[in-house]
Amino acid sequence: MDKTADQARHWALIIxxxxxxxxxxxxxxxxxxxxxxxxxxxxxxVLSLGGEYxxxxxxxxxxxxxxxxxxxAVIVGVGLALLFSWFAMFAxxxxxxxxxxxxxxxxxxxxxxxxxxxxxxxxxxxIAFTICFLPxxxxxxxxxxxxxxxxxxxxxSLNGSRWQIFTKIQLPGSLPYVFSGMKxxxxxxxxxxxxxxxxxxxxxxxxxxxQVQVDLDTPAMxxxxxxxxxxxxxxxxxVIGLERIFVKVDARxxxxx
Amino acid sequence: xxxxxxxxxxVKKVYxxxxxxxxxxxxxxxxxxxGELISLVGPSGCGKTTVLKILAGLHDHDDGTVRxxxxxxxxxxxxxxxxxxxxxxxxxxxxxxxxxxxAEILGxxxxxxxxxxxxxxxxxxLEGFEDNFPxxxxxxxxxxxxxxRALIHxxxxxxxxxxxxxxxxxxxxxxxxxxxxxxxxxxxxxxxxTHSIQEAVLLGSxxxxxxxxxxxxxxxFEIELDYPRTLDMKTxxxxxxxxRRIYKLLGME
Numbered sequence: 001m002d003k004t005a006d007q008a009r010h011w012a013l014i015i016x017x018x019x020x021x022x023x024x025x026x027x028x029x030x031x032x033x034x035x036x037x038x039x040x041x042x043x044x045x046v047l048s049l050g051g052e053y054x055x056x057x058x059x060x061x062x063x064x065x066x067x068x069x070x071x072x073a074v075i076v077g078v079g080l081a082l083l084f085s086w087f088a089m090f091a092x093x094x095x096x097x098x099x100x101x102x103x104x105x106x107x108x109x110x111x112x113x114x115x116x117x118x119x120x121x122x123x124x125x126x127i128a129f130t131i132c133f134l135p136x137x138x139x140x141x142x143x144x145x146x147x148x149x150x151x152x153x154x155x156x157s158l159n160g161s162r163w164q165i166f167t168k169i170q171l172p173g174s175l176p177y178v179f180s181g182m183k184x185x186x187x188x189x190x191x192x193x194x195x196x197x198x199x200x201x202x203x204x205x206x207x208x209x210x211q212v213q214v215d216l217d218t219p220a221m222x223x224x225x226x227x228x229x230x231x232x233x234x235x236x237x238x239v240i241g242l243e244r245i246f247v248k249v250d251a252r253x254x255x256x257x
Numbered sequence: 258x259x260x261x262x263x264x265x266x267x268v269k270k271v272y273x274x275x276x277x278x279x280x281x282x283x284x285x286x287x288x289x290x291x292g293e294l295i296s297l298v299g300p301s302g303c304g305k306t307t308v309l310k311i312l313a314g315l316h317d318h319d320d321g322t323v324r325x326x327x328x329x330x331x332x333x334x335x336x337x338x339x340x341x342x343x344x345x346x347x348x349x350x351x352x353x354x355x356x357x358x359x360a361e362i363l364g365x366x367x368x369x370x371x372x373x374x375x376x377x378x379x380x381x382x383l384e385g386f387e388d389n390f391p392x393x394x395x396x397x398x399x400x401x402x403x404x405x406r407a408l409i410h411x412x413x414x415x416x417x418x419x420x421x422x423x424x425x426x427x428x429x430x431x432x433x434x435x436x437x438x439x440x441x442x443x444x445x446x447x448x449x450x451t452h453s454i455q456e457a458v459l460l461g462s463x464x465x466x467x468x469x470x471x472x473x474x475x476x477x478f479e480i481e482l483d484y485p486r487t488l489d490m491k492t493x494x495x496x497x498x499x500x501r502r503i504y505k506l507l508g509m510e
Contacts, residue, residue, distance in 0.1 A: 150345055151345045153313070153341075154341070157333070157339050158334055158335075164361075168362070248390055248392075
């Protein structure tokens with residue numbers, strides 16, 4: 001009973017905060033007499049959905065890139081972390097390499113990707129993936145290492161196997177860390193996909209933004225940014241939902257945002 | 258002649274790391290009879306924990322004799338239960354599932370183990386908290402759960418490494434009495450490591466005193482206070498005699 005009331009309050013606050021921002025935006029434009037090509041009102045922005053641009057398709061493309069790159073990053077990030085935890089030599093050998101490779105500005109690779117892969121969703125998924133997989137790898141690796149030595153002794157005193165330590169202690173213990181990395185990675189995946197579209201694409205919201213910029217269709221640009229944000233929020237919401245299912249309240253690692 | 262349950266004689270342990278040698282335990286001899294509660298008391302870094310780890314089969318010893326089991330069979334992996342200073346409960350498991358962890362690791366039949374876990378949870382005074390998560394319990398209650406976990410596979414020997422060291426003074430005294438009760442109900446042999454001299458005297462049927470750097474057995478004597486023991490025994494003159502004896506051995510008089 002009390003819990004549902006708390007929940008309702010929580011959601012009310014979220015909605016009010018967002019509405020206030022929209023209101024402030026509207027008042028700023030109206031009272032400041034800002035021309036629409038500099039900053040449209042919220043209403044103008046939404047009305048741009050009625051334009052001739054293929055919103056549905058472009059949003060779908062960008063969402064596919066974000067989700068595709070993100071899922072790939074989770075699989076590869078967690079997978080590598082597991083390999084690192086199983087084979088110490090592997091970690092010693094590969095981790096420095098991974099860190100160095102991560103220093104390459106992925107944006108700078110864009111023109112190369114065009115040469116290698118041509119335009120399309122594939123390369124953009126790849127860019128999103130390369131930008132967002134490192135935090136997942138690093139936090140998961142950390143989480144798998146984070147086992148109380150006494151707890152290891154407890155299991156070893158029972159002649160517990162390496163596999164039992166892994167499945168009963170390491171893996172469930174690492175989940176809060178995995179999710180902490182996954183939450184950070186969301187925003188990177190979105191940025192990665194958009195950057196990819198800026199550089200090399202014929203579709204997607206990033207591409208659309210470049211198109212409408214030529215016509216100074218600022219409302220459409222705003223709308224594109226909003227849609228990109230929605231994609232990110234949706235992905236973040238899914239991750240939070242999964243975290244609620246898999247990680248006990250007390251074990252969750254709080255991160256900003 | 259019947260063999261004592263635990264027989265340690267001239268046990269020595271040297272840790273080696275990066276070419277450096279560190280003598281953790283130089284000469285520990287101790288006989289423990291089945292069903293005794295031995296307090297192992299000494300200053301920090303005196304090798305108490307090392308002795309426990311040797312008993313648990315987690316460390317080899319470098320010299321001397323270690324025999325456990327007496328005239329019965331004893332399997333280190335099956336017959337040792339451990340309690341540490343931290344409860345080390347798994348945050349994502351309910352209390353009952355935490356208690357069941359050793360049973361899972363040993364592959365014991367789960368239906369019977371679950372029954373037994375419920376009985377043990379009741380015995381340690383946590384009835385009604387089976388389905389709670391560790392964070393919902395106080396520090397003392399978490400240690401109770403850890404004790405139940407150490408008993409789930411019905412081990413012959415319980416090793417406790419300062420199990421109440423992280424608790425506040427009042428909770429600690431309460432847990433001392435609880436442990437005495439659990440000991441008398443479960444009839445286990447317990448080795449109880451502590452650096453509280455009062456705790457050592459209040460709990461132990463016998464007290465082994467280790468001095469530090471490196472651990473040497475300074476003394477080992479019976480504590481002839483009646484059971485069931487109570488907190489007001491701490492004011493008993495005989496209690497003072499024992500604590501003074503330990504202080505003296507540790508050079509703190």
